[in-house]
Amino acid sequence: MENRFGRFAVPGLVAILATLQAAVWILLQLKPTFIVSLMLLPPLVWEGEIWRLVTWVFIPNSFTNPLWMVIAVYFMMIISGVMDRAWGAFRTNLYIFGGMLSMIIGAMVFGSLALGLMLYSSIFIAFCCLVPNYEIMLFFILPVKVKYLGMVNGAILLLQFISSSEMRGPIFFSMLNFLIAFGPGFIKSMKHKAVVAERRSRFESANQRDTPHFHKCHQCGKTDVDDPHLDFRVTEDGEEYCTVCRPRQQSAPVA
Structure with missing residues (x-):
């Protein structure tokens, strides 16, 4: 697919989304009710408001605190550069658009909520899996490896999935692209570890017999x-x- 469609990939897509989120955040400070025009509401989409299939992605996670918005945009800029270098622009685009498509199908067909926060959570967890030992300055002070932040994020999503019936749909459809992208690799890694453990056990048993x-x-x-x-x-x-x-x-x- 990359050989055929790679020329259409958008470099720095995560950074572009972050910039658009910042612009929408400023717009919402001037007109808070404008958020209703951006939300993915299936009945209105069926009536012809098709822009909602895209604009829900631009809704910022925080509406009041400018500091959180600055931190979120800064962090997404970091994620954008790292993912483009690790995966390339085409695969990063495919992952993001696949997550958007999954959540749109969940909303339009199954009545699930389409929350930009869930999409960005799946992007963040993918980032943590790609570069688990990458260090960031949490609150610009404390150096933390992103794999620990990814574990915390994953644990929060799991608790929400168990405790809240309303969040099960958004979490499932937002993480579906992650399962498709990383699931086969995880299964292969587990099988490889099992084979290595079995070989090590046989080797140790043989050494004990030969002692x-x-x-x-x-x-x-x-x-x-x-x-x-x-x-x-x-x-x-x-x-x-x-x-x-x-x-x-x-x-x-x-x-």
Whole structure:
């Protein structure tokens, strides 16, 4: 797809969305009721107000606090540059537009809420998975690796999904693109870890079997390497038995 449609990709798409959010935030300070014209309301879309299929993405997460808006825009600028370098503009565009399409389908077909906050949460979690050890200055003071912020964000979404029936639709449809993009990789990684663990276990077992031992129980096969606390004795039949097997061997009837 990138070979055929890569020339249509928009570089810095996340930064563009952040800029448009800032512009809408300023507009809402002048006319707060304008937000109704931007929301994705399916009945009005079916009546012909098709711009709502896009404008809901520009609604800012914070309407009153300018500091939060500045921090959000600054952070989205960082995310934009990192994702474009890690994925390229086309794949970043595909991820964002795929998330938008998923949420639009959820709203228009299933009656789910289309919240820009949920879309940006999926973008942020993707960013955390791409560069988990990337450090940011939280509140411009505290250096924090983004993987920890991603874990916190994921935990909040999970709690909201469990506790609020109204948020299950937005969370599911907003994270669907994340599951499609990262799910196969996670499954492959888990399978690889399981194979590595199995190989390591077999290797360690082989090493234990090859380790020289001084005592070996004639009945159970345990050695002083397997269990250093075992006591071995040679009985009347000339064989060596451990402390566990020796009483049973001594109590066995003699033919």
